[in-house]
Amino acid sequence: MDFPGQTPNVAIDLNDAGFYSSDFQTSTDSGQMATSPTGQISANAYRRANVGSAGKVLENNGFGWLLEVNEDEGDQIPLLEELDIDLTDIYYKIRCVLLPLPYFRMKLNIVRESPDFWGPLAVVLSFALLSLYGQLGVVSWIITMWFCGGFMVYFIARALGGDVGYSQVLGIVGYCLIPLVVTSLLTPIVSSFRFLSNFLGIFGTVWSVYSAGTLLCVDELQSKKPLIVYPVFLLYVYFYSLYSGV
Template sequence: MRNLTYNSAKTIAEGNLSNLTSIRHRSGRAGRFLDEHGFGWLLEVNDDEEPKPLFEELDVDFKDIYYKVRCVLLPLPYFRLKLSIVRDSPDFWGPLIVVLIYALLSIYGQLSVISWILTIWLIGSFCIFFLARALGGEVGYSQVLGIVGYCLIPLVVVVILMPMFSRIKLITYILGFFGILWSVYSAAMLLCVDELQEKRSLLLYPVCLLYIYFFSLYLGV
């Protein structure tokens, strides 16, 4: 029994030594140089670690993005969604995807519009963030950036529907007005909480102007 245990331990040790030796041999002269100076551990590789998926490496959570999209599209209390998650748990990829979709729907063959819409998103969000902080709101730039980006979703829906009624100008104007109102209302429900409740009108005015400008970019005004 002792011989069997000894042989098993010896086999395991030899296997580990051979693996370590193969790793060191693959490192070449640089590896031998580091070994001689006591830094061979720098080239050791842990084969047990599995590579993470790309989306996990980039911190992209599609379930979280989908839930936040629902919060923006359905901001009414009737739907019982936890709206605060959009503000309290900001992310970058979700709003970026929404803004890019809106930009792609607005390009009219001009790719420069995409960079311009992204710039307006970043600068406009910073202006709203600065005003919110000046009004005493405890909100971060990443939170405002996420809310402004996600709240473009109603305009994305409107922009997709408008070509169906392109011959009836009145309906397109009504859809545009409804989309802007929907975006502003969603932004108000997500952004104007706690300390900003009493100063909502001061904050929503620039928010409304921002979404009007976004919509004007689609119209080509």
């Protein structure tokens, strides 16, 4: 019933008029009613809306990329792969150094042609730790001799016409310390036998020199092999003297 002076209720359908309709959801949180849109905004838009005054200054000056977050979790690279560490490759190179004779049919050229850093570094650190005898400074000195001695061998090889790189020489010199690491582990066991202990040290040094000379002497250096082996021999004798204290 309509009363005099009262405006009748009129229902207007906005959907028929072509207006945009947004869906809203009403949720109850702690007894209070809240209205929020069901539509989702992108993470970047949400970030830009919440960067604050400092973030807006960066955005306006073209430094908005500093606030970007990598949302792609599927492209994460394993740590060993990211550091370029191939344990299988390192293991094979260790076998090449320990078994440099042609009888074992190892691909010795892989140590020279595919140099890496972490494998030789691990070998040099192992030798340095065995040479400690309570003196921590020996570690840094052995690493320094690895870099400097490797550079001297590289310089001589290049001067003689060898097609080798510094990283290749550094890797070969580092890997070829493995025989000295092996003999250094055995020396304390026979330390009571002076002659046997010295023999192990000499044997490990010759083993290292032979492996390094075989790996370093590429085709153009075969005729000049003694000129390469001699500085390598001096380098490994010095390494052994650091271990034995001679």
